Amino acid sequence: MKSIKEVADMFGITTDTIRYYEQVGVIPTITRGENGYRQFTTQDINWVFLAKSLRSAGVSIESLIQFTLLSQVEGDERLAQKDILKEQLVEVDSKLEEMMSVRNLLQYKIDTYDEHIARINEEFKSNERVEELWNQSFRVKN
Incomplete structure (x- = not known):
């Protein structure tokens, strides 16, 4: 106890x-x-x-x-517990996928940081080569 x-x-x-x-x-x-x-x-x-x-x-x-x-409770009613767990698992999996996507974006930004800073320093006033992050694929591949 x-x-x-x-x-x-x-x-x-x-x-x-x-x-x-x-x-x-x-x-x-x-x-x-x-x-x-x-x-x-x-x-x-x-x-x-x-x-x-x-x-x-x-x-x-x-x-x-x-x-x-x-x-x-007893009987089949108790099986609804499993449904509660299943619903939460779907939610957790979705959050994990979203977090992995953000993690991949962060890793990409870390990996390309020096290159990005060098480009900014070279083309300080130009927007022509700015990458479109929203069009990059950071989603977790299934």
């Missing part, structure tokens, strides 16, 4: 965040000891980790609440 402080420290979040997650239903209710303090089991810690990870990936609080509620 771990305390709320220990769990918060494990994941670099505040105890207030964990309390909020429990209060709104992002994580299931945590068992309390005789002293009234939360006692986190491994399963509880897994829920905190999952909530933190999914929030970092952009999953909304509402979706996390729905995900948690679905974990407490």
